[in-house]
Amino acid sequence: MSDFPFLTTITALPALGALGLLFFPKTAEKGQKLFALLVTLATFIVSVPIYFNFDPSTPAFQFVEQYSWIEVLGASYHVGIDGISLFMVLLTTFLAPLIILSSWTAIRKSVKGFLISMLLLETGMLGVFVSLDLLLFYVFWEAMLIPMYFIIGIWGGERRIYAAIKFFIYTMVGSLLMMVALIVMYLYVGRETGTYTFDYLVFREYLLPAGIQTWLFLAFGLSFAIKVPIFPFHTWLPDAHVEAPTAGSVVLAGVLLKMGTYGFLRFCLPLFPNASVQFAPLIMILAVIGILYGAWVAMVQPDIKKLVAYSSVSHLGFVMLGIFTFTHQGMQGGLIQMVNHGLSTGALFLIVGMIYERRHTRLIAEFGGLARQLPIFATFFMIVTLSSIGLPGLNGFIGEFLVLLGAFQTNQILTAFAASGVIFAAVYMLWMFRRVMFGPITREENKSLADLNLREVVVLIPIIVFIVWIGVWAQPFLGKMEASVDHLIRLVDAKKTAVLQMNDQHMWARGDK
Amino acid sequence: MIVDYVIWIVLLPLISFAIQIFFGKRLPRQGDWLPTSVMFIDLLLSLIVAGKVFSAYDPEFRITRSFEWVVLGTTTIKFGILIDNLTAVMLFIVTLVSSLVHLFSIGYMHGDPRYSRYFAYLSLFSFSMLGLISVDNFLGIYMFWELVGVSSYLLIGFWFEKHSASNAAKKAFLVNRVGDVGMFIGILLIFAITHTFNFSEVFGKIAAGELSGALLTTAGILIFCGAVGKSAQFPLHVWLPDAMEGPTPVSALIHAATMVAAGVYLVGRTFVLYSEHALLVIAGIGTITAFIAATIAVVQMDIKKVLAYSTISQLGYMIAALGVGGYNAGLFHLMTHAFFKALLFLGAGSVIHAMHHEQDMRQMGGLRHKLPVTFATFLIATMAISGVPGLAGFFSKDAILAASLEKAMETGMLYHYTIFAILIFTAGLTAFYMFRALFLTFYGTPRNKEKFDHAHESPGTMTIPLVALAVFTVIGGYGKWFEELVRKPNLQMFAESGAVQDATHAATEAAAHGAHTIAMVLSIAFAFGGIAVAMLYYYWNKYSAEAVSKKFAGIYNFLWNKWYFDELYQATAVRGTLLLSKAMGWFDLNVIDGLVNNTARLTTLISFGSGTTDNRIVDGLVNWVARIIGWFGATLREIQTGRVQAYILMALGAFILLYVIQLAMV
Numbered sequence A: 001m002s003d004f005p006f007l008t009t010i011t012a013l014p015a016l017g018a019l020g021l022l023f024f025p026k027t028a029e030k031g032q033k034l035f036a037l038l039v040t041l042a043t044f045i046v047s048v049p050i051y052f053n054f055d056p057s058t059p060a061f062q063f064v065e066q067y068s069w070i071e072v073l074g075a076s077y078h079v080g081i082d083g084i085s086l087f088m089v090l091l092t093t094f095l096a097p098l099i100i101l102s103s104w105t106a107i108r109k110s111v112k113g114f115l116i117s118m119l120l121l122e123t124g125m126l127g128v129f130v131s132l133d134l135l136l137f138y139v140f141w142e143a144m145l146i147p148m149y150f151i152i153g154i155w156g157g158e159r160r161i162y163a164a165i166k167f168f169i170y171t172m173v174g175s176l177l178m179m180v181a182l183i184v185m186y187l188y189v190g191r192e193t194g195t196y197t198f199d200y201l202v203f204r205e206y207l208l209p210a211g212i213q214t215w216l217f218l219a220f221g222l223s224f225a226i227k228v229p230i231f232p233f234h235t236w237l238p239d240a241h242v243e244a245p246t247a248g249s250v251v252l253a254g255v256l257l258k259m260g261t262y263g264f265l266r267f268c269l270p271l272f273p274n275a276s277v278q279f280a281p282l283i284m285i286l287a288v289i290g291i292l293y294g295a296w297v298a299m300v301q302p303d304i305k306k307l308v309a310y311s312s313v314s315h316l317g318f319v320m321l322g323i324f325t326f327t328h329q330g331m332q333g334g335l336i337q338m339v340n341h342g343l344s345t346g347a348l349f350l351i352v353g354m355i356y357e358r359r360h361t362r363l364i365a366e367f368g369g370l371a372r373q374l375p376i377f378a379t380f381f382m383i384v385t386l387s388s389i390g391l392p393g394l395n396g397f398i399g400e401f402l403v404l405l406g407a408f409q410t411n412q413i414l415t416a417f418a419a420s421g422v423i424f425a426a427v428y429m430l431w432m433f434r435r436v437m438f439g440p441i442t443r444e445e446n447k448s449l450a451d452l453n454l455r456e457v458v459v460l461i462p463i464i465v466f467i468v469w470i471g472v473w474a475q476p477f478l479g480k481m482e483a484s485v486d487h488l489i490r491l492v493d494a495k496k497t498a499v500l501q502m503n504d505q506h507m508w509a510r511g512d513k
Numbered sequence B: 001m002i003v004d005y006v007i008w009i010v011l012l013p014l015i016s017f018a019i020q021i022f023f024g025k026r027l028p029r030q031g032d033w034l035p036t037s038v039m040f041i042d043l044l045l046s047l048i049v050a051g052k053v054f055s056a057y058d059p060e061f062r063i064t065r066s067f068e069w070v071v072l073g074t075t076t077i078k079f080g081i082l083i084d085n086l087t088a089v090m091l092f093i094v095t096l097v098s099s100l101v102h103l104f105s106i107g108y109m110h111g112d113p114r115y116s117r118y119f120a121y122l123s124l125f126s127f128s129m130l131g132l133i134s135v136d137n138f139l140g141i142y143m144f145w146e147l148v149g150v151s152s153y154l155l156i157g158f159w160f161e162k163h164s165a166s167n168a169a170k171k172a173f174l175v176n177r178v179g180d181v182g183m184f185i186g187i188l189l190i191f192a193i194t195h196t197f198n199f200s201e202v203f204g205k206i207a208a209g210e211l212s213g214a215l216l217t218t219a220g221i222l223i224f225c226g227a228v229g230k231s232a233q234f235p236l237h238v239w240l241p242d243a244m245e246g247p248t249p250v251s252a253l254i255h256a257a258t259m260v261a262a263g264v265y266l267v268g269r270t271f272v273l274y275s276e277h278a279l280l281v282i283a284g285i286g287t288i289t290a291f292i293a294a295t296i297a298v299v300q301m302d303i304k305k306v307l308a309y310s311t312i313s314q315l316g317y318m319i320a321a322l323g324v325g326g327y328n329a330g331l332f333h334l335m336t337h338a339f340f341k342a343l344l345f346l347g348a349g350s351v352i353h354a355m356h357h358e359q360d361m362r363q364m365g366g367l368r369h370k371l372p373v374t375f376a377t378f379l380i381a382t383m384a385i386s387g388v389p390g391l392a393g394f395f396s397k398d399a400i401l402a403a404s405l406e407k408a409m410e411t412g413m414l415y416h417y418t419i420f421a422i423l424i425f426t427a428g429l430t431a432f433y434m435f436r437a438l439f440l441t442f443y444g445t446p447r448n449k450e451k452f453d454h455a456h457e458s459p460g461t462m463t464i465p466l467v468a469l470a471v472f473t474v475i476g477g478y479g480k481w482f483e484e485l486v487r488k489p490n491l492q493m494f495a496e497s498g499a500v501q502d503a504t505h506a507a508t509e510a511a512a513h514g515a516h517t518i519a520m521v522l523s524i525a526f527a528f529g530g531i532a533v534a535m536l537y538y539y540w541n542k543y544s545a546e547a548v549s550k551k552f553a554g555i556y557n558f559l560w561n562k563w564y565f566d567e568l569y570q571a572t573a574v575r576g577t578l579l580l581s582k583a584m585g586w587f588d589l590n591v592i593d594g595l596v597n598n599t600a601r602l603t604t605l606i607s608f609g610s611g612t613t614d615n616r617i618v619d620g621l622v623n624w625v626a627r628i629i630g631w632f633g634a635t636l637r638e639i640q641t642g643r644v645q646a647y648i649l650m651a652l653g654a655f656i657l658l659y660v661i662q663l664a665m666v
Helices: A008-019 A029-053 A083-101 A109-129 A134-156 A160-193 A202-203 A210-227 A236-243 A246-271 A273-299 A304-323 A326-358 A374-387 A395-410 A411-435 A444-448 A455-473 A476-513 B001-024 B033-056 B083-109 B115-134 B139-157 B163-194 B199-206 B213-230 B240-243 B250-258 B259-269 B278-301 B303-323 B328-354 B372-386 B390-410 B414-442 B449-453 B460-475 B481-485 B503-539 B543-549 B551-561 B562-637 B644-665
Strands: A061-069 A074-080 B062-072 B075-083
Touching: A008 A029, A008 A061, A008 A074, A029 A061, A029 A083, A029 A109, A061 A109, A061 A134, A074 A109, A083 A109, A083 A246, A083 A326, A083 A411, A083 A455, A083 A476, A083 B240, A109 A246, A109 B163, A109 B562, A134 A160, A134 A202, A134 A246, A160 A210, A160 A236, A210 A246, A210 A273, A210 A476, A236 A246, A236 A304, A246 A273, A246 B199, A273 A304, A273 A476, A273 B372, A273 B562, A304 A326, A304 A395, A304 A411, A326 A455, A326 A476, A326 B062, A374 A395, A374 A411, A374 B259, A395 A411, A395 A455, A395 B062, A395 B163, A411 B075, A411 B163, A411 B543, A455 B390, A476 B062, A476 B503, B001 B033, B001 B062, B001 B075, B001 B083, B001 B115, B001 B562, B033 B075, B033 B083, B033 B115, B062 B543, B075 B083, B075 B115, B075 B139, B083 B115, B083 B250, B083 B259, B083 B328, B083 B460, B083 B503, B115 B139, B115 B250, B115 B259, B115 B562, B139 B163, B139 B213, B139 B250, B139 B259, B163 B199, B163 B213, B163 B240, B163 B390, B163 B562, B213 B259, B240 B250, B240 B303, B250 B303, B250 B328, B250 B414, B259 B414, B259 B449, B278 B303, B278 B449, B278 B551, B278 B562, B303 B328, B303 B390, B303 B414, B303 B543, B328 B372, B328 B460, B328 B481, B372 B390, B372 B414, B372 B449, B372 B503, B390 B414, B390 B460, B390 B503, B414 B503, B449 B481, B503 B543, B543 B551, B551 B562
Parallel strands: none
Antiparallel strands: A061 A074, B062 B075
């Protein structure tokens, strides 16, 4: 069983599905949807054994596959996962079928093209998370952009072209810098060691001098910072979210934003440890600004989707804060918060999409009193809202709690500010909820709305199950991350010290002359 | 064994919540019997637990059981249950009031469109509250703390169609969150130093001196912030009066007897955490709260608002008691208050039910014959809260006053004497406003004839809880068991080296006795003084309250407007946050995104410029070259005629031309 190429299978399946979709007649929309759903479900089912077969006792990469690719360049097809990428992979495969199901009736125009884009996007995202070769990673990273660009640009709202281009160019600027840095690193390490390679594991072991680290960190970091997004690089996000179709928003919030935080964990921290430590205070401050700023800006948004988009800025601030504490609690809190945000915010976008399908508006002012008319919808919305504001017993709490616990050991004042973000989160979410769901029904159109149908309930239930599960018993998740996080912290520390010693020796050597 | 009972006590309501929320509507009678009978089973189990715990009759009785909840590297976060005498008492109070409120609700909520959901929420609350009093660590208490907050939010906003109800729910949640964040930071601080959340382990570390001085005081005050929010203490008391928008049985259960007392329980549970300085703050906050709320209660016209402010005031008493070291007195008052205040609220509920949801006392009057059971039980509770000797409230309030005087005598500080004076004066105010409410509601002539005529005594499901609570209001204060079992903890109890007995105990006994006599005499005097004044104004109508309110219009308006706290917060915190948010929203759209868009615009401009350059100059040059070549081509095409004669002629001409040139060059 362990020899089965799990990672290649799950990465390739959606792309093969996309290929398969080409053979469907244009009019067989139902068949296309069913096929896409089956493909994503199959991908998810294949990914489940990964969780159970994943050995939590080792930080080493597992399910590793390596085949030669471009030998001249030293690039290979090298994939594998550790405790950091495990849940990102599972989150992606878990959300994909729900996303297909959620767009069952919402997508009317060229269904086939939409499904193909979605499936290719899934392959791209999974590829990013499993790649252990930097060139391979970069290919997936860029490839992912294209289907997302189409999803926003073709199936989006009124200002979709503006949003799609903004999304594409903003992200592109970041990734180009990353590419330059990647080439610099490739050449430098190649020249120093004599073997030119893109293998992640080689870079992870290699000690880069502190000076080079700074520049590489900035280039990689900017690319990831845009993706997260960290304040002040976040303004593409509200536009992209508002204009994207529901499915696009869910993917964006659920998985794409995690690429940024994942990038920091996978590349910036272990490859440029000295720079990471050096920039940590700055990033922590930006993270806390993001937490508060996102909450404040969210408060005054008239559009529910935009409100949720800004709440993402706030939530991902917690993730960044956790990662850059370099503590077990903070990092694992950040990791679990990545999963939590995918679930809660993903569910929020699904919910907003459901109401949009009924009323064709997302303006808070257009609603009011829906709870009476839509009791099932109200219940789901309430649970997800409470999860989003970090109610104990639901998933959001455990992440924020661990992050703050870790952060408090690093910087008490900053943590106090971050903790107060929890108040503002409650303000904007509950205020929005009150205006949308409570009070009397003021508009005629809202009096005849239908409650959720079975399909919509089926989409939300699995997410709710995990929202409660993580909130009550997070150990099955935290336990699998433990070894990798521990290894990462040690690695950062050890490499940092080694580089500093290296510098000292350099200076000693120079002094001798 | 006992632990298993407690686990079931906590979990049963959770199970009934889960069943009720999903299937409640489809069950017979919309499932009201399920949560109700579950709560009575819980009550029975609590009685068994209390019996087992108290039969040991050991003040230091404690059982714990815990399991690993989260393991992170070297940090293990444990979750567990702690059962001591205090837990046993609290379990009994909560299950008693909760089960009676469930029973009462069957009548009160009859016919509500969301009847089944109401019982689901009650179950959720009961689960959270029982969890809160059973856990053995700071993190656990915080988690259940938030959960009771959510249940409270859902129940205050139960009639969410009303704007006032949904706003009150939101306000309650947010104001509580402010306090909770303080508490949360306090917990982080404690963990950062002691590396544990467990109560006993934290206290052990404090006993060992690991956490002390200013840091300990800070931690104590931060934790106390949570109590300020949840127990509606000044300055976060503003949510509780608004919370009366919820159904009245909810007010009785959550906003009078149990949840709001959680803050008092928290301070009691973590009592050794509070340094002398922290206790000064706690005593001060409690006293201010007791006083402010009592003065506001004096002028309220809504019967539930009177009770709400009365609750805030009484919670202030409990907090003040803990602050002056009257650990036992404060918790004792928590218990007796739960009985008589739940009774008052349910009594008010019975009145409101009879009056078809009329809460304004100006529309009531003369109801005592119409509602005999309600009246009799309400009277007992009123006497109890006023401090009429013999009833439960008398004993506990007396203990608080005695404790505060004792502290004042011990420290000799003006601060503590002032606290005592304010508390004793407030006791008079309490007796006054409660009897005022009683007279306005049940005595005099009916002021709304139509509603009066339709009024009728409530059904048995509603009067039985009243009678049951009245019984506890009468007998609840007797016996030495509470004083002997719920004893003030001290740090030595948690120190690793053997327990050191409190040697000063005997010496203070005599002083305590003296303080007790003075306090008792004054407390009785002020109670009867308050009652007498109330009788003068509202029973014998010797004086007119209206005339007084006109004469002192300034003070009256100040009190009527609740010291303008809501207006103050509206003008500062609420408006400030909104303004800040609006400013940030503008900043984001115009500055940050403006920058992005301008970068894009600049890029486009440059592109356009270079595009023009490219078109006109670079490409122009290329085109120009092409054009010249084209011209040549076009011109030269003329000679491509296809006629052989012409070509020969041209070749000949060229040959001659070349020959001439060659000759010329030579």
